[in-house]
Amino acid sequence: MQTSVAVQSSTLSSHDDRTLSLVFCAYTIAAAFWLLFATAVGVLMAYKFGAPDFGPGAWLTFGRLRPIHTNSTFYGWASVALVGLAYYVAARSSRARLYSAKLAWIGLALFNLAAVAGTIALDLGFNDGNLEYREWPWPIRLVFLAALLVTAWNLIGTVARRSTEDIYLSNWFTIGGVLWTCVIAIVAILPWYQYGLGQVSVSGFYMHNAVGMWFTPLALGVFYYALPKLLSRPIYSYALGVFAFWTNLVFYPIIGAHHFLFSPLPWFLQTTAIVFSVAMLVPVWGGSANFLLTMRGRMHGMSRSYPLMFIFVGVVGYLVGSTQGTFEAFRSLQEVWHFTNFTVGHSHLTMYGFVTFAIWGGIYALLPLATGKAPSQLGLTLHFWTALVGSFIYITSLSVGGTIQGLDWIRGLPFIQSVADMQSYWLWRGVGGSLMLLSHVVFAWNVWRMSYGVKPNASLDDSSATAEAEA
Amino acid sequence: MNKLVLIAGGSTLVYVALAVLMGVLPGFELSNIPPGPGVKPLTVLEAQGRDVYVASGCSYCHTQQVRPLQQDKVFGRPSAPGDFTYQTPELLGSQRTGPDLTNIGARQPSVVWQYIHLYNPRAVVPQSIMPAFEWMFQIVDHAPPGVAPVALPTAYAPARGVVVPTRDAQALIAYLLALKQAPFPGESGRSTAPINGAAGAPTSASAPVASSDETAQGGALFTATCAACHQATGEGLPGAFPALKGNSTINDADPTRHIQVVLNGLQGANVGGIVYPSPMPAFGTTLSDAEVASIINYERSSWGNQGTPVTREQVAAERAKGN
Numbered sequence: 122m123q124t125s126v127a128v129q130s131s132t133l134s135s136h137d138d139r140t141l142s143l144v145f146c147a148y149t150i151a152a153a154f155w156l157l158f159a160t161a162v163g164v165l166m167a168y169k170f171g172a173p174d175f176g177p178g179a180w181l182t183f184g185r186l187r188p189i190h191t192n193s194t195f196y197g198w199a200s201v202a203l204v205g206l207a208y209y210v211a212a213r214s215s216r217a218r219l220y221s222a223k224l225a226w227i228g229l230a231l232f233n234l235a236a237v238a239g240t241i242a243l244d245l246g247f248n249d250g251n252l253e254y255r256e257w258p259w260p261i262r263l264v265f266l267a268a269l270l271v272t273a274w275n276l277i278g279t280v281a282r283r284s285t286e287d288i289y290l291s292n293w294f295t296i297g298g299v300l301w302t303c304v305i306a307i308v309a310i311l312p313w314y315q316y317g318l319g320q321v322s323v324s325g326f327y328m329h330n331a332v333g334m335w336f337t338p339l340a341l342g343v344f345y346y347a348l349p350k351l352l353s354r355p356i357y358s359y360a361l362g363v364f365a366f367w368t369n370l371v372f373y374p375i376i377g378a379h380h381f382l383f384s385p386l387p388w389f390l391q392t393t394a395i396v397f398s399v400a401m402l403v404p405v406w407g408g409s410a411n412f413l414l415t416m417r418g419r420m421h422g423m424s425r426s427y428p429l430m431f432i433f434v435g436v437v438g439y440l441v442g443s444t445q446g447t448f449e450a451f452r453s454l455q456e457v458w459h460f461t462n463f464t465v466g467h468s469h470l471t472m473y474g475f476v477t478f479a480i481w482g483g484i485y486a487l488l489p490l491a492t493g494k495a496p497s498q499l500g501l502t503l504h505f506w507t508a509l510v511g512s513f514i515y516i517t518s519l520s521v522g523g524t525i526q527g528l529d530w531i532r533g534l535p536f537i538q539s540v541a542d543m544q545s546y547w548l549w550r551g552v553g554g555s556l557m558l559l560s561h562v563v564f565a566w567n568v569w570r571m572s573y574g575v576k577p578n579a580s581l582d583d584s585s586a587t588a589e590a591e592a
Numbered sequence: 593m594n595k596l597v598l599i600a601g602g603s604t605l606v607y608v609a610l611a612v613l614m615g616v617l618p619g620f621e622l623s624n625i626p627p628g629p630g631v632k633p634l635t636v637l638e639a640q641g642r643d644v645y646v647a648s649g650c651s652y653c654h655t656q657q658v659r660p661l662q663q664d665k666v667f668g669r670p671s672a673p674g675d676f677t678y679q680t681p682e683l684l685g686s687q688r689t690g691p692d693l694t695n696i697g698a699r700q701p702s703v704v705w706q707y708i709h710l711y712n713p714r715a716v717v718p719q720s721i722m723p724a725f726e727w728m729f730q731i732v733d734h735a736p737p738g739v740a741p742v743a744l745p746t747a748y749a750p751a752r753g754v755v756v757p758t759r760d761a762q763a764l765i766a767y768l769l770a771l772k773q774a775p776f777p778g779e780s781g782r783s784t785a786p787i788n789g790a791a792g793a794p795t796s797a798s799a800p801v802a803s804s805d806e807t808a809q810g811g812a813l814f815t816a817t818c819a820a821c822h823q824a825t826g827e828g829l830p831g832a833f834p835a836l837k838g839n840s841t842i843n844d845a846d847p848t849r850h851i852q853v854v855l856n857g858l859q860g861a862n863v864g865g866i867v868y869p870s871p872m873p874a875f876g877t878t879l880s881d882a883e884v885a886s887i888i889n890y891e892r893s894s895w896g897n898q899g900t901p902v903t904r905e906q907v908a909a910e911r912a913k914g915n
Contacts, residue, residue: 173714173721182723184649246647250681281596293599300604308615317676319623321684326615334607370603374610383659384684385673390618456663460655460688530663535815536691541719 137218141209142491144225146572148205149484151233153561153568155197156477160558162190167551171544180244188256189243194472195254195331196265197236202480203339204228204272207295209487210346211279214289220278224271231268235261252320253328255309266306273299290362291342297370298338305330322386325377325394333373336476340439341365341408343483344432348415351429351486357414361407369404372397379450382459398450401443409440427501432482434509438474445470457531462543462550463523466516473512473557481508481564488571496567496574504563511556514549522546628674630774634767641767644760646681648725654693655685656771666816668695668773675773690722697772698878704870705821706765707742707757708832715748716820716829728761743870745829810890813883817875818891826895832870834863837895847888847902851910854884881907 166186169175179185212219219225239257242248248256255262276299280292309327349356356362378386378394413436416423423429445467448454458464481504489495522543529539634642645651656679660670671694676682700706705716711729713720731753735741741754749755757765815824818836822828826837836842840863841849857874860867875884881904888907892899 169723170721173723174712177724177726179648179727182648182725182727184652184723185647187649187652248646248649251646251649251651251683251685252681253686277596277600288595288599293603296596296600297603297607300600301607304604304608304611308611314616314619314623316623316680317678317682318625318673319619319621320680320682321676322618322622323615324682324684326611326618330611330615366603370606371610374607374614377614380686381657381684383661384657385671385676386622387618456661459659460686462687462689464686530688533663533666533812535812535819536666537717537719540689540721 133216133218138491140222141212141219144219144222144229145205145209145488145491147226148201148208148229149488149568150572151229152198152202152205152480153565155193155201155236156561157558157565159190159193159198160554160561162186162193164551164554164558166190167547167554170547171551179246185244185246185248188248188251188253189240191254192239192243192256193236195336196232196239196257199336199472199476199480201229201232201236202484203295203336203343204232204299206343206480206483206487207272207276207299207339208279209491210289210291210342211276211295214285214291214346215280215283216285217279217282220275220282224275224278228268228271228275231264231271235265235268238264252324254331255327259310262306262310266303266310269299269303269306273303289346290356290359290366291346293363293366294338294342294345297366298335298342301338301370302331302335305334318385321381321384322378322390325380325386326374327377328380329377330374332471333369333376336472337373337439338366338369340435340476340479343479344412344436347428347432347483347486348412350490351426351432352415352419354415354419357411357417361411365404365408365411368400368407372400372404376401376450379455382450382452382455395450395452398447402447405440405443405447409436412436427498427505428482428486430482430505431478431485435475435479435482438470438476438478442467442471442475457527458523459527461523461526462519462546463527466519466523469512469519470516474516478508484568484571488568492571493576494571494574496570500563500567500570504560504567507556507563508560511553511558511560513553515553515557518546518549518553522550622673625673625677627677628672628774629777631674631677632774633678634770637763638767638770640759641763641765641770642683644728644764645683645767648764650693651683651685653685653687653689653722654691655688656692656694657684658692658694658773664692667692668698669776671773672776693768693771695771695773697769699816700820701769701873702821702870703765703769704743704832706768707761708744708748709820710757710761710765711742711744711755712748715745715832725761728758728764729755730758731755740869743832743868745833746831749831806886807890807893810886810888811894813879813887814890817879817887821872826891826897832868834861834866834868836891837897839863839897842891842897843899845900847892847900847906848910850888850892850899851884851902851907854879854888855907855911876911881905881911 165176165181166183169183208219208225235257239261242258242261243256247258249258249262250256257265273296276292276296280288280296305327308323309331315323345356345362375397376394378390379398382391382395384391412432416429416433416436423433449458449464449467485496485501522545525542525546526539529542530536658664658667658669658671664670675694709716709722710725712724712726713722714724729742731750733753735754735756739756741756744755821833822836823833826835828835841853844850853872855874855876858872860869861872862868879887884907885902885904889901891897892901
């Protein structure tokens, strides 16, 4: 394992390249493991909706698996994969070597330690209050916080060494995202303002910010780097990207209370959240337009480049998922959809259709550049289409079923009717989820090809090789 | 370097300010809400039950917040800020795969039902998809002194021995039964809204012959209040809950005993020569006279039963007598 090189050098040696590539690979491999694990748990849970007596015993009960699924998706898969990408983007866009490989390894160890310990703790019933996305016992969340601090230090150190005048936009989003998430993690842990309804207001703030100030900026950072790279053209408007950065920063932290509409939280807090949920359309549509306009005129070539297709789905997922979120925040629609499976569909449209597809696009665009090894075309094709079709079935079935569930309640039917009416939608959700799991197995194979596979010298396609040379 | 400080430091300062404004300050403000009238802290056993609730992840499928919306009336009165003073961690929840539990202690007060349901929900609600919490129970030859074995229906009872709850199960059920909303000041404990939420308060339940509207309403009330134990078919669960179909009390021309049982509950019922150890809870405190009459008339005219209908006034008269 390489440690950081002490000697400052202005030119990048092949040793630095190899170190960066190793770090990027290791983060991606660890993340792929967590993705497989989290999805397998998800499919098991989906099966239990049709066969509730399957998998008896405390450790396989739904209420323990559910937080394991969400937390390992968030903090195992998406976080680790995005940090790996952020390191690569930071070093390459700054034309600098990684500030410290040692810190990167320590960070990776801490992320994985937290995820392993958190998973075991939850399965043993040590759940910090069923508070969504902060269920790990707080000492384990401190380990995650330590990993974030190490990452922030390392990213800032790397960008500080840049040999370019500007700080590339991607790094604004990734460095910002890591630092803001440190703040979120601290706010979530300190107890003094978290009693009774006070904790409800913190939960609203936390559960939305943990998503929107962490995964969103890091995934956007991937878009801003990988898209120009794949297309060999600059982003459509750099200024629009900067505008999206600041508006996202100011609007997002205010919308958390929309998770508690019609709750006993003060009405003005709920209304403020709704107003800013609408304001979120500004950074979302601005950002999406920026990506789509960057791709304009190059759509015909997209079908030949799976990395580009993954990113395209990610951009559409960002646009549609976030816009859907705004609509869900309206009281009139919330009356129907709140507490139903529609929200589970929404969370998969955003965490999967947006974040996960963005990560895949980034990995397929950049990991071959780092290692010189590419996945097979068959692997890319299989992964893309099973993931796309699987998630489409998943999201559609829960969106339709969730709407029926909400309407059943409004019609005043006996509660159990809403359970019975969901059965066929839950079955389809299981079908979609199984396809998603299948695609993740293919993804793991592709990651293996990109990291340990043979190096076919001339297999990288020309355009990305050129782009690499230009960077 | 200056640019980096501006972007990283500047944006983080902005974010800290917003986090304090939207997370920390409301948190401080709302952490100090005094308890509402009648809102009390949990007992030691109930608090242990709440820990079991958290460890088992119950709140991933069950909310504990009643919204001021028509469809939530079935779960109780709208939640108020003072209800949450003693609730840390908060368990408001975000999914209703199962029903809201804010007021479950009042809505489903039968201890026997709660134990059977926890052991295997499908024993009492065939369509339920809730996990079976069999691991919170033990099968023993004889129940230890002071612990009542779970009165499982025959189909779910073990071949030999009896099922007894562990300490975890006892604590959890104690907690669930403690989940009762304190009434708003100026209101009686009786439901302010019809318990089923499907129909408005009955206006004229005094007509001796039930109209079709009232039958529908009685059916909805029966589903929400009685069907969990006696089942929608009126056939009960052999070994646990007696059948109402063909039940002699219900087909008796004199409705006095039927009314008394619904209002005041029953202990050690002898139905058709079989003694049921499970007590039936009293519904006099949660149902109005008109609602009780609706339910009784539904039971007296369903599943082939042919009891004479009762009026709201008859129920009021029995209530005045006490038990």
